[in-house]
Amino acid sequence: MNRLNGTLVLFIAALMYNEFIQETLRLPSFLRPLDMLIVVWILHTLKRGVHLPTLTLTRSIQGIVILFLMLTCLVPLLGLSLQAYTISELLGGVLPSLRTVLYASSFWLFYHSSMKGLIRYKDLVTAYVWVSLPHFMYGLMQFIAINTPWIDYSVLPWQPVRVRGNGETEIMNYVVTGLTEAPFSIATWGSTSAIICFVLLMKFPKKMRKQAQEGLSHVLSSIPSSAVQWMGLITGLGMVVMSMRRTTLLALLVGMVAALGIKVLLSQKQRWSGTGVFWKTLIVATLLLTLGAIYSPSIEQRVTSMISLAQGDVNDPSLRNLHGRSEETWGYWIDFFFQNPYGIGLYPPEIMKVSSDNTYLTYLAQGGLVYSLGYMALLVVLTWFSLYLFRNHEELLSAYGLSLFGVMVIIWVSGIGTGGSMASLVWAYRWAFLGCLCAEYMQVAAPQTSNMSFLRPRSFITNS
Numbered sequence: 001m002n003r004l005n006g007t008l009v010l011f012i013a014a015l016m017y018n019e020f021i022q023e024t025l026r027l028p029s030f031l032r033p034l035d036m037l038i039v040v041w042i043l044h045t046l047k048r049g050v051h052l053p054t055l056t057l058t059r060s061i062q063g064i065v066i067l068f069l070m071l072t073c074l075v076p077l078l079g080l081s082l083q084a085y086t087i088s089e090l091l092g093g094v095l096p097s098l099r100t101v102l103y104a105s106s107f108w109l110f111y112h113s114s115m116k117g118l119i120r121y122k123d124l125v126t127a128y129v130w131v132s133l134p135h136f137m138y139g140l141m142q143f144i145a146i147n148t149p150w151i152d153y154s155v156l157p158w159q160p161v162r163v164r165g166n167g168e169t170e171i172m173n174y175v176v177t178g179l180t181e182a183p184f185s186i187a188t189w190g191s192t193s194a195i196i197c198f199v200l201l202m203k204f205p206k207k208m209r210k211q212a213q214e215g216l217s218h219v220l221s222s223i224p225s226s227a228v229q230w231m232g233l234i235t236g237l238g239m240v241v242m243s244m245r246r247t248t249l250l251a252l253l254v255g256m257v258a259a260l261g262i263k264v265l266l267s268q269k270q271r272w273s274g275t276g277v278f279w280k281t282l283i284v285a286t287l288l289l290t291l292g293a294i295y296s297p298s299i300e301q302r303v304t305s306m307i308s309l310a311q312g313d314v315n316d317p318s319l320r321n322l323h324g325r326s327e328e329t330w331g332y333w334i335d336f337f338f339q340n341p342y343g344i345g346l347y348p349p350e351i352m353k354v355s356s357d358n359t360y361l362t363y364l365a366q367g368g369l370v371y372s373l374g375y376m377a378l379l380v381v382l383t384w385f386s387l388y389l390f391r392n393h394e395e396l397l398s399a400y401g402l403s404l405f406g407v408m409v410i411i412w413v414s415g416i417g418t419g420g421s422m423a424s425l426v427w428a429y430r431w432a433f434l435g436c437l438c439a440e441y442m443q444v445a446a447p448q449t450s451n452m453s454f455l456r457p458r459s460f461i462t463n464s
Contacts, residue, residue: 008119010037011106012131015428016189020158020179034428038102041109050108051115055445057388058438064381065107065431071374072100075367079345093346096424103428110435115443121400121436125196126224128429129232132189135178136235139186142176143242147295176242184418187248188426190239191414195255195406197232198281200224202260202274203399219396234284241288246302247417248410255409256281259402266391329354333361343368359415359422375422382434383408389437394444400437407433 014021014034021033053059076094079085085093113119138158145153153174160177178186200223224232240249260278264271293300333348333356348365349355356362364372386408389401407430415422 007041008123008127009131012127015425016131016135017179018425019160019181035099035102038105042105045109045112051112053111053438053442055442058442061381061385061438064378065104068374068378069101069104071367071371072097075343075371076345078342078367082345085346089346089351092350096347099424100427103424104431106428106431107435110432111439114436114439119436120222121440122222122224124432124436126228129193129197129224129228132193133235135186135189136239139176139178139239139242146174146176178239183243184245184248186239187243187245190236190243191248191252191410192407193232194236194240194252195410196403197229197236198256198277199259199403199406200399201229201233202263202277203402205274205277222396223399233281237285237288241292241299244298244302245418246306247414251410251413254413255406258409259406262390262405263402329356330358330361333365337364341368343371357417359418362422379408379412389441397440397444400440404433404437
């Protein structure tokens with residue numbers, strides 16, 4: 001942690017603890033600590049000079065990001081031209097789009113910082129794991145207070161507050177949220193930490209670490225330590241389990257299986273190395289789910305529903321929430337799209353006063369097919385980029401690409417049943433990871449494009 005850039009830790013902390021800081025300092029909802037930090041960082045970066053991507057691949061990634069952000073800026077103008085909105089609706093509908101654009105600048109900020117040698121992907125992952133640890137600890141306290149007599153819930157120092165669609169606020173009693181305002185937030189932080197650490201452990205298992213292979217020390221010095229990775233994996237799994245978000249848990253499982261499958265199918269050497277990490281992860285996840293189900297009836301109900309769904313028993317009473325979402329909520333949003341084929345321009349939950357719990361339907365209702373397809377084009381390009389990195393002959397870059405692939409699978413799957421996966425706060429750290437990965441690729445693929453000494457060829461082990 002001593003080597004981490006202070007701005008990096010501040011960024012991740014402001015990102016993860018935005019709601020906690022905002023509630024503690026009693027700041028208005030439109031004024032976020034993260035917003036102010038990013039603006040200051042942008043001004044400082046512009047003052048020092050900016051290094052933009054130069055290779056065709058990294059320029060293409062930058063291009064698709066800019067295209068998506070242009071749509072994000074144009075869609076609210078469409079809404080303003082369609083009908084008159086109240087000031088409250090304008091603020092609630094336009095601010096999410098503005099924050100999406102602002103937070104996307106994290107891509108260039110982290111790319112620039114990584115190219116200047118201030119931040120590395122390893123540093124970002126390590127900071128992410130350490131800063132998310134208090135989420136897990138406070139979430140564990142909430143879980144114990146809710147399901148056991150050992151801790152009184154009312155004595156916990158911070159109570160998450162949610163603002164409903166009608167403007168009323170409510171305390172999120174008896175729900176594990178960590179130091180956030182919603183369960184999906186702690187689940188998102190946990191799933192990201194778990195999948196990235198899982199992939200790095202799988203790519204560099206203990207057996208490979210012991211091999212006396214030339215260049216191995218250089219690779220291992222560029223990834224987080226095993227202790228940090230296992231901590232990120234276990235606490236990440238714990239946060240997802242305690243949040244009781246079935247979609248996120250399913251997305252995490254699919255991401256792990258997909259990452260393992262891609263590694264086995266596309267690797268030319270040592271393709272089965274790291275499979276032991278996969279089975280250990282399944283054992284840990286099973287133990288956490290079993291322990292959670294013993295103490296929490298809610299987790300038991302959700303585990304039962306997932307088993308029933310896997311067995312094809314769609315009429316199981318435990319699936320009533322799924323039926324309500326797919327048959328009522330999603331149907332309502334699809335009908336709304338046909339009534340407004342060009343979208344409504346503003347953030348739909350603020351206007352419709354109901355959440356779709358589906359990212360794709362939310363984009364569809366906001367900007368029609370154009371905005372929805374623009375978002376999916378962004379996901380397709382980033383998924384392709386992750387596979388391209390994975391196929392790179394440099395083992396470290398290959399591991400980083402596979403970790404991005406796991407994150408992308410989670411984004412694809414969780415978007416089906418979690419509208420919150422499109423939140424600007426959620427995407428802020430994804431832009432940061434992407435910026436670091438583009439810089440890693442630049443430093444490996446074209447060190448001759450800069451005369452900076454840190455852009456030197458590095459030794460890696462051969463591809464597994």
